Amino acid sequence: MASISTDRKGLRRILFVDGNGERKAIRLGRTPKKKVNEIKRRVEDIVAAKAGNYSLERETAEWLAGIEDRIHQKLEAVGLVPKRVAPDAATVGGFTLDYIERRTDTKSSTRVSMKLARQRLLGYFDAGRDLRSVTPLDADMWAVWLKEQKYADATIARTIKRVRQFFRAALRGDLIPRNPFDDLKIPNTANPTRLFFVTREMADAVLTQCPTNEWKLIFALCRYGGLRCPTELLSLTWSDVDVHRNRILIHSTKLEHHATKCKRFIPLFPELRPLLWLAYEECPDGEKYVIRKTRDTNANLRTRLTKYIQRAGLKPWPRLFQNLRASRETELAGQFPLHVVTEWLGNSNLIAAKHYLSVTDADFDKAVRGGAKSDAQTAQNPAQSRSAQECHEVPLPSEVVSRQGSRHTSALRGIPSVSLGDGPGGTRTHTPCGTGF
Numbered sequence: 001m002a003s004i005s006t007d008r009k010g011l012r013r014i015l016f017v018d019g020n021g022e023r024k025a026i027r028l029g030r031t032p033k034k035k036v037n038e039i040k041r042r043v044e045d046i047v048a049a050k051a052g053n054y055s056l057e058r059e060t061a062e063w064l065a066g067i068e069d070r071i072h073q074k075l076e077a078v079g080l081v082p083k084r085v086a087p088d089a090a091t092v093g094g095f096t097l098d099y100i101e102r103r104t105d106t107k108s109s110t111r112v113s114m115k116l117a118r119q120r121l122l123g124y125f126d127a128g129r130d131l132r133s134v135t136p137l138d139a140d141m142w143a144v145w146l147k148e149q150k151y152a153d154a155t156i157a158r159t160i161k162r163v164r165q166f167f168r169a170a171l172r173g174d175l176i177p178r179n180p181f182d183d184l185k186i187p188n189t190a191n192p193t194r195l196f197f198v199t200r201e202m203a204d205a206v207l208t209q210c211p212t213n214e215w216k217l218i219f220a221l222c223r224y225g226g227l228r229c230p231t232e233l234l235s236l237t238w239s240d241v242d243v244h245r246n247r248i249l250i251h252s253t254k255l256e257h258h259a260t261k262c263k264r265f266i267p268l269f270p271e272l273r274p275l276l277w278l279a280y281e282e283c284p285d286g287e288k289y290v291i292r293k294t295r296d297t298n299a300n301l302r303t304r305l306t307k308y309i310q311r312a313g314l315k316p317w318p319r320l321f322q323n324l325r326a327s328r329e330t331e332l333a334g335q336f337p338l339h340v341v342t343e344w345l346g347n348s349n350l351i352a353a354k355h356y357l358s359v360t361d362a363d364f365d366k367a368v369r370g371g372a373k374s375d376a377q378t379a380q381n382p383a384q385s386r387s388a389q390e391c392h393e394v395p396l397p398s399e400v401v402s403r404q405g406s407r408h409t410s411a412l413r414g415i416p417s418v419s420l421g422d423g424p425g426g427t428r429t430h431t432p433c434g435t436g437f
Helices: 033-052 058-066 069-077 092-102 108-122 136-148 153-172 200-209 213-223 273-282 301-311 320-333 338-345 349-356 361-368 382-393
Strands: 003-006 012-017 023-029 247-251 263-267 418-423 426-430
Touching: 003 033, 012 033, 023 033, 023 069, 033 058, 033 069, 058 108, 092 108, 092 153, 108 153, 136 153, 200 213, 200 301, 213 273, 213 301, 213 320, 263 338, 301 320, 320 338, 320 349, 338 349
Parallel strands: none
Antiparallel strands: 003 012, 012 023, 247 263, 418 426
């Protein structure tokens, strides 16, 4: 066991006894107590592993690979870890670090992914190991080690792909004769047990528990619009809402590297109209974004949605936002050709079949009825059908009413008409109808 000592000047140190019974100290200066406690716990893990002659736990190995040189040198000084080799393009640790730092063209999330893969690689391979000495058998044993650390198959698959990317770059730089990870089998990432269909009844129950219209809109855009959360939600602007053509332009930051796939249109579904209308009425003049209050990409939306699901008397389903999107794709695939649905949702037929589409109770009901549309499906949302029909029956007013100007009243049904700005479809003028937007 290790202990923490703090002197009168606030200087901290960690005291411990090594495997030989010798008492040693790691002097950390004025380091925050929280960080000192973390180092103390890792020191205890390292001492126990050395005494028991067994491998370090996964978290401790990754922590060692990622700590700053100053702390690592203090651990070296007391004999807890071997000396860290200086970054070198010919070593596993040095090359991967250099490669990540040079990839300034990647997004911050991609860099985080690469750093995590590097930590998992260095949890097994020594940072100073020569790149050329890594063999395909070493790669196989590393994959076995990842499974022993109880990583999920999807995590192992992402990690292997990243490490394969590292060594492919080393191969292109003539630093190694072959990529030892090329033939490494990647686990199947499809997990049908985590697919969950969120019915309309469940969605309605959650919507009633959402405290604000913005949260209702966040939920509806995921469940009925099929948007990715949070990236596609936060990039949605009012100029993307084309009420004249009944379409919404979606910007997919995930696919920015595909010039032809980074943008797509989805229909202005009737389920979204009333919520978008209320959001537009609530936002101040000149506001750009549809989602304006919950804009922090680091905000834990999953935790808040879990609370609303539980308040609705439901059990939170796995992959909360992913399954909202999957539910919409499954629902649409029963009504439209798959190539149309995947165009709207921004994925491929293969990805949809592998990760999104599921068999629902309604499919069984339809089969029992001899393949005809069940009464439940036909009457699933009659109000929605009426609303959509009415919206198409109401003509657009000839004049455009600016948000900055006064809101006039249309002679049609006494409902205000608005313009949402200029975008892909030009000036957007629309007369809300019934309960729609």
